[in-house]
Amino acid sequence: xxxxxxxxxxxxxxxxxxxxxxxxxxxxxxxxxxxxxxxxxxxxxxxxxxxxxxxxxxxxxxxxxxxxxxxxxxxxxxxxxxxxxxxxxxxxxxxxxxxxxxxxxxxxxxxxxxxxxxxxxxxxxxxxxxxxxxxxxxxxxxxxxxxxxxxxxxxxxxxxxxxxxxxxxxxxxxxxxxxxxxxxxxxxxxxxxxxxxxxxxxxxxxxxxxxxxxxxxxxxxxxxxxxxxxxxxxxxxxxxxxxxxxxxxxxxxxxxxxxxxxxxxxxxxxxxxxxxxxxxxxxxxxxxxxxxxxxxxxxxxxxxxxxxxxxxxxxxxxxxxxxxxxxxxxxxxxxxxxxxxxxxxxxxxxxxxxxxxxxxxxxxxxxxxxxxxxxxxxxxxxxxxxx
Amino acid sequence: xxxxxxxxxxxxxxxxxxxxxxxxxxxxxxxxxxxxxxxxxxxxxxxxxxxxxxxxxxxxxxxxxxxxxxxxxxxxxxxxxxxxxxxxxxxxxxxxxxxxxxxxxxxxxxxxxxxxxxxxxxxxxxxxxxxxxxxxxxxxxxxxxxxx
Numbered sequence: 001x002x003x004x005x006x007x008x009x010x011x012x013x014x015x016x017x018x019x020x021x022x023x024x025x026x027x028x029x030x031x032x033x034x035x036x037x038x039x040x041x042x043x044x045x046x047x048x049x050x051x052x053x054x055x056x057x058x059x060x061x062x063x064x065x066x067x068x069x070x071x072x073x074x075x076x077x078x079x080x081x082x083x084x085x086x087x088x089x090x091x092x093x094x095x096x097x098x099x100x101x102x103x104x105x106x107x108x109x110x111x112x113x114x115x116x117x118x119x120x121x122x123x124x125x126x127x128x129x130x131x132x133x134x135x136x137x138x139x140x141x142x143x144x145x146x147x148x149x150x151x152x153x154x155x156x157x158x159x160x161x162x163x164x165x166x167x168x169x170x171x172x173x174x175x176x177x178x179x180x181x182x183x184x185x186x187x188x189x190x191x192x193x194x195x196x197x198x199x200x201x202x203x204x205x206x207x208x209x210x211x212x213x214x215x216x217x218x219x220x221x222x223x224x225x226x227x228x229x230x231x232x233x234x235x236x237x238x239x240x241x242x243x244x245x246x247x248x249x250x251x252x253x254x255x256x257x258x259x260x261x262x263x264x265x266x267x268x269x270x271x272x273x274x275x276x277x278x279x280x281x282x283x284x285x286x287x288x289x290x291x292x293x294x295x296x297x298x299x300x301x302x303x304x305x306x307x308x309x310x311x312x313x314x315x316x317x318x319x320x321x322x323x324x325x326x327x328x329x330x331x332x333x334x335x336x337x338x339x340x341x342x343x344x345x346x347x348x349x350x351x352x353x354x355x356x357x358x359x360x361x362x363x364x365x366x367x368x369x370x371x372x373x374x375x376x377x378x379x380x381x382x383x384x385x386x387x
Numbered sequence: 388x389x390x391x392x393x394x395x396x397x398x399x400x401x402x403x404x405x406x407x408x409x410x411x412x413x414x415x416x417x418x419x420x421x422x423x424x425x426x427x428x429x430x431x432x433x434x435x436x437x438x439x440x441x442x443x444x445x446x447x448x449x450x451x452x453x454x455x456x457x458x459x460x461x462x463x464x465x466x467x468x469x470x471x472x473x474x475x476x477x478x479x480x481x482x483x484x485x486x487x488x489x490x491x492x493x494x495x496x497x498x499x500x501x502x503x504x505x506x507x508x509x510x511x512x513x514x515x516x517x518x519x520x521x522x523x524x525x526x527x528x529x530x531x532x533x534x535x
Binding site: 010124128129130131132135136137138139140141142143144147150151152154155158200201202203205249251254256257258259270 | 391395399427454455456458472476482485486487488520
């Protein structure tokens with residue numbers, strides 16, 4: 001059977017988002033509809049033309065409700081992707097595959113999330129008896145995502161000599177970029193290395209500033225064919241390559257039970273992504289890398305091939321991750337650490353802005369932008385390209 | 388939000404024999420009857436040969452600390468009340484890819500949150516002990532100086 005490639009056959013033609021905040025009064029469904037409406041306006045596409053929907057399995061608003069509110073449809077393709085923060089790029093990738101194969105013509109992918117209230121922390125929402133994979137970890141007090149990733153981080157630091165200074169390099173880069181983005185939660189809040197080092201522990205070896213924000217908000221993108229995109233209202237941003245991965249013996253977040261826990265899902269995802277791409281890691285000059293926690297950036301830099309295994313700590317030195325001088329500016333809107341944490345969907349929109357030339361930390365003439373979703377869980381990635 | 392310690396669902400059919408063995412003071416893993424592959428956490432099928440037949444094989448209960456964390460608040464109330472405390476991952480002596488999450492304790496009877504955190508060290512040899520929590524026996528670990 002001939003392989004059907006999706007390379008450059010679809011494009012992101014519209015992006016939209018709500019404001020970010022804590023304790024927003026609107027429901028997640030309402031936020032989703034507002035973000036999608038904004039993305040369709042940005043694209044200049046009418047709601048009735050939307051015939052594809054792809055969402056996170058964790059989404060609270062359902063496709064039928066989104067369609068009924070916005071007046072979409074008829075919808076001929078809909079689907080969802082699991083594993084929380086790993087799903088973002090995959091929702092866009094599935095939209096691209098659906099458009100490229102003719103299952104729909106205009107697809108929308110989105111994420112709406114309310115997490116800024118203390119009562120909405122999912123790790124706190126557990127029964128006293130835990131089953132499934134959690135029974136091997138939670139009774140011992142390994143309760144939160146930060147504890148689970150801290151366990152990998154300690155081992156990583158032990159094996160490779162990475163330091164808290166390396167983690168701080170990630171946090172400080174994201175904060176510097178947020179300080180140029182008026183929409184970022186921490187737009188007006190600079191961060192110093194001294195503040196980082198003096199901050200309280202959350203789960204040693206990770207401190208407060210190794211953790212992402214908790215944010216209420218929603219974001220959406222509109223995907224259609226490359227042909228239509230060329231006549232669109234916005235400069236087309238092509239979906240050049242897309243990949244997902246569940247590596248062998250993967251256990252989400254608590255990936256301690258496989259042969260090589262520090263070789264996370266990013267590695268297999270990267271292998272397919274670069275195989276499908278005309279670009280390789282050495283060609284990438286700007287990237288949006290999933291950052292629920294700072295060490296995920298180190299693991300991802302290795303997985304996606306920007307440096308060798310164990311070399312990500314030193315790779316971050318000398319401002320390498322910082323705009324404008326660094327060799328690989330990351331998370332140029334501030335990322336999950338300093339712009340907003342909406343399960344990494346804001347990284348996708350920033351990737352689009354980089355390719356449009358509208359970022360507040362614009363990297364000039366970058367031919368492509370890598371966007372990744374959650375490391376440590378079944379994951380996904382996109383390589384976006386401009387004309 | 389739970390006010391109590393979290394305990395495993397010991398009626399989970401895949402893992403019930405693990406918790407039953409723990410109550411007898413044994414650390415066990417599944418071992419494939421057909422190819423001998425050991426596996427943990429428990430599951431119905433052998434990932435090497437697809438056999439559905441397994442028995443539960445006792446391990447020596449010895450291993451080394453693979454990694455550790457020290458959680459601080461905010462935590463569930465029962466855990467927050469005793470934080471900071473330690474959580475460790477232990478690599479089994481028989482096969483370092485067989486790993487268990489647990490806590491380092493000072494003695495078989497000592498509460499897990501009273502461990503001197505200075506004792507935590509990757510590579511330190513440890514030995515399993517079982518501590519009862521709400522009627523369920525959890526595998527925890529003491530330092531094993533005989534292995535030094």
